[in-house]
Amino acid sequence: SHYDTWPFTLADKYIEEFKTNVEEFKKFAHTYQHHEEIKYEVEEQDLTEATKNAAHYDFIIVGGGTSGAILASRLSEIPEWKILLLEAGAPETIATKVPKNWELLKNTPYNWGYVTTPQNYSCLGMVDHKCVIPTGRALGGTTSINSMVYTRGNPRDYDLWSDLGNEGWCWADVLPYYKKLEDAHFAPFDKKYHHFGGPQHLEHPQYLRFLTDHTLEAAKELDLHLIDYNGKHQIGISVPQLTSKCGKRFSTAEAYLERAEKRDNLIVKPLSQVLKVLISTHTKEAQGVVYLHEGKTFVAKAEKEVVLAAGALNTPKILLLSGVGPKEDCEKLHIHHVADLKVGHNLKIRPSFVGLDFLYTAEEAQSHDEYHDILKYLKYGKGPLTSPGIEALAFLKTNISKSPLTYPDIELKFLSRYHPQQDLYSWMKPTPKHYDSLWKPLEAHNCLKIIVTLNHPKSSGIVKLHTSNPLRPPIIEPHFLSDEDEKDYHTILAGIKKALKFSHTEAFKKIGIKLNHHGVHGCEETEFGTEAYWECAIKYLVVATEDVSGTARMGPESDHYAVVDKKLRVHGIHNLRVADASVIPVTMSGSLVGPTMVIGEKAAHIIMEEWLEH
């Protein structure tokens, strides 16, 4: 074949090993079922023993995810500081690095496997009316399983953080941290907004299908400009910017921890789950943590600080288990209470409508051969394996929003879908009736899917504990679409209408795009495609998008819901901070990887400034 004439060859054995590894991974993901780990007993005696043998560090960081990996790497730049990074998940593998595998990763232990409580106004097409909420459990955290789209949100979002009493977090304040973290490999870019040479490699997808061109052309017909959504303007359409490097996933673990690998003052412990923070009742000081590693209990002591970076679902869980949270809730579970804060309240998750699928008649120009796809991926970082399948994204403002014209309330994601479709929906857990009515007829086709996401839900939820057993998942009640004036619901409906406009453009007609006309089970009494149909379908097909925030909200003491202050310190507790998506005080105009990375970078700066001054 013509590949043999390329400058170097890859040993067949290596290609075979890669193939086997990925095949094993797929087989595993197709059969894996998340189950709750419920056995937990720590004898008083074990804890006393562990405390006696406790190792001492300057800083203990809980969670080696998006922000935790960044924070650990930055703090370890100070050679005198000894840092312990505890991560519940495992390191990444060859298979997790393949961008195309991202959806299957949700069906593995690299995801915590959480689900919501039954919902009233959404998720009705899912088993037991519960929505799945994936969240990463790995070194690199959710950047090791996400769809890799790098989004920052809108400048106005950060100005709102600051307006709430969080000085130091307005757009002008955070932009330098964005530039510090970026190694932006897309051209041309405006130097005012991007940077080349930071740790986090960013690039456009190495592989886009013909659908991208048609989507961009359709957008033009709809007067939407082609923009850099992380640049000056956010309203418009773009190809995504990805946290990948030469076509391979580039998590924060790879970007930040690998460069710190040789520093002996940073100890990284994967497969180590923190059970609680040890806080002195007397002095209200965080003194260390208790964690589980290979079935054994350990205690680690922090001379300076404990920083929680366990994500917006697990950070509140750890705080509550440590007695930081609503007094009544802790006492009910016999958890010794230390600080009365609204931990877990103000849960914000962006909901998405997933019921817009389009068939097309155009033939795929590229033909695929598995061997060559693998070779292309391994050797050149090109080809279909390098793509999460997100061909374009658009940020739009509907007429429901009263915000400025530059502030989007809706995000549209354009995803290419290869048949068969079952694998891609199995993680979402639709009921057989809902799957069969809507997606089964598409099984033999390739499709374009448009996901409609609400940027600024008014509805808020809560994260709570079932029990004081730290191995049980938390209770997650998002209360999607529950706001009294139904603004969330009407905005999603307006977003669906905007998405449907794409299918009427010449650019889409050229490739024979047609909406999947199979209605969802439960909406049979409405005529498909009418307003009444979409109104009905929303209840069944609005699910959780993976952006979770706000559960340890940043704000001054006067803010009823604030858990941390603008320096990320937990109110009323010494030497304890939170540095992850939990602290984000307002809903963002986009996904959360960018904001969370900035929180990691800025947290490091704040901590260094404070401790190096002493």
Ligand SMILES: Cc1cc2nc3c(=O)[nH]c(=O)nc-3n(C[C@H](O)[C@H](O)[C@H](O)COP(=O)(O)OP(=O)(O)OC[C@H]3O[C@@H](n4cnc5c(N)ncnc54)[C@H](O)[C@@H]3O)c2cc1C
């Ligand atoms: C499937 C999926 C796709 C997504 N796609 C995108 C996207 O394309 N673009 C985007 O911007 N955002 C996306 N997101 C969201 C985004 O990735 C997350 O919001 C963000 O990465 C969260 O960062 P974090 O630091 O708060 O938490 P995480 O990155 O999740 O890190 C938390 C870490 O703490 C660890 N941890 C938790 N509890 C404990 C404990 N008790 N002890 C020790 N360690 C613990 C976890 O295992 C994890 O590694 C996606 C999310 C998911 C789940």
